[in-house]
Amino acid sequence: MEKFTKVTGVAAPMPLINIDTDMIIPKLFLKTIKRSGLGKNLFDEMRYDDAGEEIPDFVLNKPAYRNAEIIVAGDNFGCGSSREHAPWALLDFGIRVVISTSFADIFYSNCFKNGILPIILAQEDVDKLMDDAGRGANAILSVDLENQKITGPDGGEVSFEVDAFKKHCLLNGLDDIGLTMQKSDAIAAFEARNAAAMPWV
Amino acid sequence: MTAKTLYDKIWDAHLVSTDEDGTCLLYIDRHLVHEVTSPQAFEGLRNANRAVRAPEKTIAVPDHNVPTTLDRLKGVENEESRIQLDALEKNALDFGVHYYPVDDIRQGIVHIVGPEQGWTLPGMTVVCGDSHTATHGAFGALAHGIGTSEVEHVLATQTLIQAKSKNMKVEITGKLKPGVTAKDITMHVIGQTGTAGGTGHVIEYCGEAIRALSMEGRMTVCNMAIEGGARAGLIAPDQKTFDYVMGRPHAPKGAAWEAALSYWKTLFSDEDAVFDKVLTIKAEDIEPSVTWGTSPEDVLPISATVPFASAFEGGKVEAAQRALDYMGLTPGMKLTDIKIDTVFIGSCTNGRIEDLRAVAEVVKGKKIKDGMRAMVVPGSGLVRAQAEEEGIAGILQDAGFEWRLAGCSMCLAMNPDQLQPGERCAATSNRNFEGRQGRGGRTHLVSPAMAAAAALTGHLTDIRDL
Numbered sequence: 001m002e003k004f005t006k007v008t009g010v011a012a013p014m015p016l017i018n019i020d021t022d023m024i025i026p027k028l029f030l031k032t033i034k035r036s037g038l039g040k041n042l043f044d045e046m047r048y049d050d051a052g053e054e055i056p057d058f059v060l061n062k063p064a065y066r067n068a069e070i071i072v073a074g075d076n077f078g079c080g081s082s083r084e085h086a087p088w089a090l091l092d093f094g095i096r097v098v099i100s101t102s103f104a105d106i107f108y109s110n111c112f113k114n115g116i117l118p119i120i121l122a123q124e125d126v127d128k129l130m131d132d133a134g135r136g137a138n139a140i141l142s143v144d145l146e147n148q149k150i151t152g153p154d155g156g157e158v159s160f161e162v163d164a165f166k167k168h169c170l171l172n173g174l175d176d177i178g179l180t181m182q183k184s185d186a187i188a189a190f191e192a193r194n195a196a197a198m199p200w201v
Numbered sequence: 202m203t204a205k206t207l208y209d210k211i212w213d214a215h216l217v218s219t220d221e222d223g224t225c226l227l228y229i230d231r232h233l234v235h236e237v238t239s240p241q242a243f244e245g246l247r248n249a250n251r252a253v254r255a256p257e258k259t260i261a262v263p264d265h266n267v268p269t270t271l272d273r274l275k276g277v278e279n280e281e282s283r284i285q286l287d288a289l290e291k292n293a294l295d296f297g298v299h300y301y302p303v304d305d306i307r308q309g310i311v312h313i314v315g316p317e318q319g320w321t322l323p324g325m326t327v328v329c330g331d332s333h334t335a336t337h338g339a340f341g342a343l344a345h346g347i348g349t350s351e352v353e354h355v356l357a358t359q360t361l362i363q364a365k366s367k368n369m370k371v372e373i374t375g376k377l378k379p380g381v382t383a384k385d386i387t388m389h390v391i392g393q394t395g396t397a398g399g400t401g402h403v404i405e406y407c408g409e410a411i412r413a414l415s416m417e418g419r420m421t422v423c424n425m426a427i428e429g430g431a432r433a434g435l436i437a438p439d440q441k442t443f444d445y446v447m448g449r450p451h452a453p454k455g456a457a458w459e460a461a462l463s464y465w466k467t468l469f470s471d472e473d474a475v476f477d478k479v480l481t482i483k484a485e486d487i488e489p490s491v492t493w494g495t496s497p498e499d500v501l502p503i504s505a506t507v508p509f510a511s512a513f514e515g516g517k518v519e520a521a522q523r524a525l526d527y528m529g530l531t532p533g534m535k536l537t538d539i540k541i542d543t544v545f546i547g548s549c550t551n552g553r554i555e556d557l558r559a560v561a562e563v564v565k566g567k568k569i570k571d572g573m574r575a576m577v578v579p580g581s582g583l584v585r586a587q588a589e590e591e592g593i594a595g596i597l598q599d600a601g602f603e604w605r606l607a608g609c610s611m612c613l614a615m616n617p618d619q620l621q622p623g624e625r626c627a628a629t630s631n632r633n634f635e636g637r638q639g640r641g642g643r644t645h646l647v648s649p650a651m652a653a654a655a656a657l658t659g660h661l662t663d664i665r666d667l
């Protein structure tokens with residue numbers, strides 16, 4: 001998993017509430033052998049018309065937001081099915097941070113497993129950042145995980161909470177596999193013991 | 202020393218470490234991989250520049266998607282299936298894991314190939330991105346299904362992060378009556394416990410009737426532990442187990458065999474070991490069984506009638522009504538009056554040689570009902586070859602069965618073998634969910650002998666009346 005220390009980039013405003021995982025990545029795209037490559041179908045039904053043409057009004061299709069790395073979203077982002085394809089699609093598009101007043105549980109923890117930082121803030125802070133995001137490419141947000149601070153375009157700061165262990169994992173790029181790999185000495189010792197005791201395994 | 206169950210013993214022997222919060226890291230001896238749940242896991246390894254930690258303990262077999270028609274080597278028509286199959290091949294070759302391609306006679310359903318090749322041995326931990334991994338528990342191995350992120354975790358670390366389950370004992374005392382098989386035992390148990398009866402537990406099956414089963418029969422019993430909600434099913438190894446394992450390609454030989462054997466003989470639940478839950482069933486109370494609804498717990502003896510939804514309680518009333526509607530059944534009608542138009546013999550539940558022998562015994566010298574579609578899909582290329590050698594294939598074909606190549610086939614209908622809407626199938630597989638065998642298809646789970654009987658008569662039939 002890619003480390004997450006600081007992300008400085010364009011933030012896209014998506015004030016809609018209850019953006020579910022079906023909207024993030026429709027079922028149609030689950031029959032894949034890949035985790036990558038889903039970015040082009042991120043928000044597929046909102047992003048393209050029936051003929052497959054981009055809908056110019058959709059935020060991520062606007063020139064200012066095509067390279068957005070942050071989404072500022074309405075309440076309850078990521079509800080619906082538990083598909084891990086949702087964070088996979090966001091990440092593949094290039095999104096590293098989602099800011100909202102609330103997230104669905106499974107989506108929230110899936111984000112951390114995939115190197116995405118979901119940030120929960122009070123309504124007034126989200127409103128303020130939503131305004132900033134509305135200013136397009138002129139409004140760069142900077143998200144500093146180490147110091148748990150978001151810096152706005154005018155220098156204003158918002159601090160946020162994050163679970164200490166999850167923060168540690170993100171800062172060091174540790175997913176479950178990374179964490180277990182830190183125990184590789186213990187695994188190797190087990191293997192050595194076992195090879196001696198049960199050579200047939 | 203405290204008394205331990207078989208599950209406790211295997212668990213303790215595989216514990217790599219325990220964290221302060223109780224999370225355990227469990228070592229995995231065998232990892233089975235198929236084409237549907239593994240591609241993202243391998244991709245994850247590539248993206249993170251990781252290797253497979255123990256490729257020699259990893260076995261890849263295509264089974265879920267493969268066509269089972271004789272012309273399959275010409276290529277797979279469905280593009281998505283083909284991509285998944287090609288990906289498995291590339292991943293197996295790139296990462297150096299054991300691989301049985303579609304044109305290898307050893308190819309088959311992963312849970313049949315593992316034991317057949319001697320990969321599955323008593324006392325091991327075995328995992329696969331597939332819930333019916335429980336099958337391998339028949340050898341006294343701790344075997345269960347895992348998700349795609351866990352597949353990746355095992356590939357990279359050869360371990361799993363686990364919390365220990367509880368112990369449950371299911372004892373089948375006495376002897377089975379004629380016409381009653383391993384499949385009927387396992388269905389009967391689910392009928393008793395419900396699909397959540399084993400939730401949070403590892404089930405150990407024991408008792409005289411279990412001891413009397415062949416290894417094939419024991420695999421059938423453990424296979425459906427998952428339908429009872431259990432994490433895994435286990436049967437303590439005995440002489441039958443050792444005889445089955447001996448001489449298999451990847452089983453130990455010579456001095457290693459002797460060492461293994463003396464260890465395997467310690468694999469049983471200590472006399473005073475404590476189980477969190479115990480279920481005792483008299484073998485003589487088990488009848489040839491059949492499912493009438495759309496959940497594996499909807500089990501009845503073949504002599505029964507279709508139930509009324511009102512006979513159930515709570516949320517099950519609505520579920521039963523929905524099942525009756527979906528299955529197109531009238532409450533009160535005899536189960537033996539249910540007409541069948543398709544028969545499917547196969548799957549990791551009942552796709553082994555003993556199952557095919559049971560079918561052949563019933564249909565020998567007879568013809569299946571006019572208009573019946575009946576299909577036999579052996580669980581592996583080797584089962585198929587053995588059946589041909591024993592003359593079983595001929596008997597089945599003479600009776601009117603299609604004789605297919607190995608794969609999962611109509612068990613989950615991911616390949617072209619599917620039911621049409623409304624078609625009604627007597628199947629030897631393990632799941633009767635809505636749409637499991639094809640959209641709108643209706644499934645009755647039965648033993649191989651009962652499926653054979655239905656193929657002859659065109660309706661669900663008590664094998665003892667034939």
Ligand code: SF4
Nearest residue numbers: 333548549609612613
């Ligand atoms: S035969 Fe059926 S249950 Fe067994 S592995 Fe294949 S799809 Fe799963």
